[in-house]
Amino acid sequence: MTGVPEAEPVTLxxxxxxxxxxxxxxxxxxxxxxxxxxxxLVGEVGELSEIFQWKGEVPKGLPDWKDxxxxxxxxELSDVLLYLVRLSDICGIDLGKAALRKxxxxxxxxxxxxxxxxxxxQNHTTTxxxxxxxxxxxxx
Amino acid sequence: MTGVPEAEPVTLxxxxxxxxxxxxxxxxxxxxxxxxxxxxLVGEVGELSEIFQWKGEVPKGLPDWKDxxxxxxxxELSDVLLYLVRLSDICGIDLGKAALRKxxxxxxxxxxxxxxxxxxxQNHTTTxxxxxxxxxxxxx
Amino acid sequence: MTGVPEAEPVTLxxxxxxxxxxxxxxxxxxxxxxxxxxxxLVGEVGELSEIFQWKGEVPKGLPDWKDxxxxxxxxELSDVLLYLVRLSDICGIDLGKAALRKxxxxxxxxxxxxxxxxxxxQNHTTTxxxxxxxxxxxxx
Amino acid sequence: MTGVPEAEPVTLxxxxxxxxxxxxxxxxxxxxxxxxxxxxLVGEVGELSEIFQWKGEVPKGLPDWKDxxxxxxxxELSDVLLYLVRLSDICGIDLGKAALRKxxxxxxxxxxxxxxxxxxxQNHTTTxxxxxxxxxxxxx
Numbered sequence: 001m002t003g004v005p006e007a008e009p010v011t012l013x014x015x016x017x018x019x020x021x022x023x024x025x026x027x028x029x030x031x032x033x034x035x036x037x038x039x040x041l042v043g044e045v046g047e048l049s050e051i052f053q054w055k056g057e058v059p060k061g062l063p064d065w066k067d068x069x070x071x072x073x074x075x076e077l078s079d080v081l082l083y084l085v086r087l088s089d090i091c092g093i094d095l096g097k098a099a100l101r102k103x104x105x106x107x108x109x110x111x112x113x114x115x116x117x118x119x120x121x122q123n124h125t126t127t128x129x130x131x132x133x134x135x136x137x138x139x140x
Numbered sequence: 141m142t143g144v145p146e147a148e149p150v151t152l153x154x155x156x157x158x159x160x161x162x163x164x165x166x167x168x169x170x171x172x173x174x175x176x177x178x179x180x181l182v183g184e185v186g187e188l189s190e191i192f193q194w195k196g197e198v199p200k201g202l203p204d205w206k207d208x209x210x211x212x213x214x215x216e217l218s219d220v221l222l223y224l225v226r227l228s229d230i231c232g233i234d235l236g237k238a239a240l241r242k243x244x245x246x247x248x249x250x251x252x253x254x255x256x257x258x259x260x261x262q263n264h265t266t267t268x269x270x271x272x273x274x275x276x277x278x279x280x
Numbered sequence: 281m282t283g284v285p286e287a288e289p290v291t292l293x294x295x296x297x298x299x300x301x302x303x304x305x306x307x308x309x310x311x312x313x314x315x316x317x318x319x320x321l322v323g324e325v326g327e328l329s330e331i332f333q334w335k336g337e338v339p340k341g342l343p344d345w346k347d348x349x350x351x352x353x354x355x356e357l358s359d360v361l362l363y364l365v366r367l368s369d370i371c372g373i374d375l376g377k378a379a380l381r382k383x384x385x386x387x388x389x390x391x392x393x394x395x396x397x398x399x400x401x402q403n404h405t406t407t408x409x410x411x412x413x414x415x416x417x418x419x420x
Numbered sequence: 421m422t423g424v425p426e427a428e429p430v431t432l433x434x435x436x437x438x439x440x441x442x443x444x445x446x447x448x449x450x451x452x453x454x455x456x457x458x459x460x461l462v463g464e465v466g467e468l469s470e471i472f473q474w475k476g477e478v479p480k481g482l483p484d485w486k487d488x489x490x491x492x493x494x495x496e497l498s499d500v501l502l503y504l505v506r507l508s509d510i511c512g513i514d515l516g517k518a519a520l521r522k523x524x525x526x527x528x529x530x531x532x533x534x535x536x537x538x539x540x541x542q543n544h545t546t547t548x549x550x551x552x553x554x555x556x557x558x559x560x
Binding site for chain 3: 432452502525
Binding site for chain 4: 018031033035036039040042044045046047049050052053054055057063
């Protein structure tokens with residue numbers, strides 16, 4: 001973000017190690033059961049939502065936000081990420097590998113020729129409960 | 141995870157690029173406003189929760205889960221991650237940088253000598269609403 | 281909603297009884313632990329969010345929604361409500377009583393002379409994590 | 421809950437009126453768009469989750485919780501309810517009517533002879549993403 005030399009890229013594995021070390025040093029492993037971490041994640045998603053809750057629609061890039069608001073947003077996004085990384089680790093899931101695989105599955109599910117433009121996105125989103133799973137897969 | 145050569149580490153930047161490309165190719169940028177993505181993230185957190193909802197407490201490593209359940213779990217964890225990465229990108233937040241910074245902030249907030257063991261974790265978790273922020277910071 | 285005679289008002293107590301009976305008849309009490317129900321609630325909030333996720337801002341009254349979309353929305357709102365009622369019951373909380381009390385607390389917290397208009401609402405919403413609790417209290 | 425005369429039953433309609441009046445008096449209607457309220461609801465669900473996040477499984481009735489913890493829990497459950505009631509109102513959904521209808525739909529979906537006992541509940545919960553919708557319907 002500045003003219004200084006680029007920081008090294010942040011891997012999911014690095015974050016996983018940092019989280020594991022952090023918990024171990026504080027003797028917090030005992031609290032980090034899967035469902036405890038999941039609920040902590042939900043708590044962080046709640047805090048993330050609170051940032052956006054009274055704002056109405058906001059444009060990409062958040063041009064009108066103060067610096068401190070953006071810093072706060074970065075912190076809440078990070079909290080969600082860190083618990084997600086930790087939850088994956090505790091469940092024995094390789095999150096990076098799973099994410100790459102999911103992107104590939106999404107590419108198969110939404111091939112280029114079928115998914116272009118508005119109408120198709122609308123199709124798998126505004127409809128019945130049976131499209132719930134489809135919605136999830138749009139993430140890639 | 142096996143004896144085969146390690147895959148290259150997955151960076152947040154790689155996922156960001158894949159998501160941006162995926163959306164662009166399908167003309168989905170128009171749907172990827174901050175609050176749309178946030179609600180999509182909440183939807184995925186809901187699907188993640190559904191996996192755990194009737195199970196009672198589950199042990200670390202999920203030893204009794206079937207392979208297909210773990211694959212499904214990996215997909216839902218990935219969906220949350222991918223929307224989180226995309227949301228950060230659309231908001232102009234460098235998620236990897238923010239996450240590393242948050243880990244450092246957490247280390248300051250919960251110094252080793254004060255946070256060891258059960259009691260302290262309990263302190264900032266079971267108490268009043270004023271500890272909400274503290275809870276969030278435990279993630280690192 | 282029509283010219284027909286009004287249905288009797290729906291009380292939280294009625295819903296609580298219906299849920300308890302429903303679970304008992306199906307031998308589902310064994311699954312209805314507090315955290316199981318909480319995660320089920322989160323799952324339903326996810327499904328509710330999915331309905332709104334790609335729509336951008338939508339006006340009050342949802343004038344452009346199809347009837348079937350509104351019916352679906354009513355079902356998801358109901359699922360959240362029913363799990364909330366059940367969770368409260370299982371935790372031994374009188375939800376109706378608690379809700380009335382919360383409205384009163386909110387009235388004290390946000391007195392009429394101080395809270396009118398835009399600026400004040402913004403004040404306790406767009407700021408730092410320390411306002412998290414305040415945000416919660418705006419609900420009444 | 422005591423020997424004193426019963427309070428009158430709390431109806432969803434009463435809460436709806438109280439919320440509408442509260443917002444109107446404070447000139448907050450301008451903030452109460454459907455998606456603003458939905459995100460506020462998600463924020464409250466996060467606060468509710470935080471109460472349970474480090475506790476591991478907790479027994480029904482919360483026998484070991486302090487009074488102040490239960491009061492806090494009642495407040496967070498109420499916040500979720502109040503935003504849910506308000507969101508329904510703003511969307512033009514009759515929540516009480518919808519909830520009663522949903523209970524009836526659930527009774528049809530999970531008839532007594534098929535749904536008794538452990539196995540069946542497990543069936544529609546631990547399986548693939550296609551059961552997402554079924555899970556939702558178990559609420560009644």
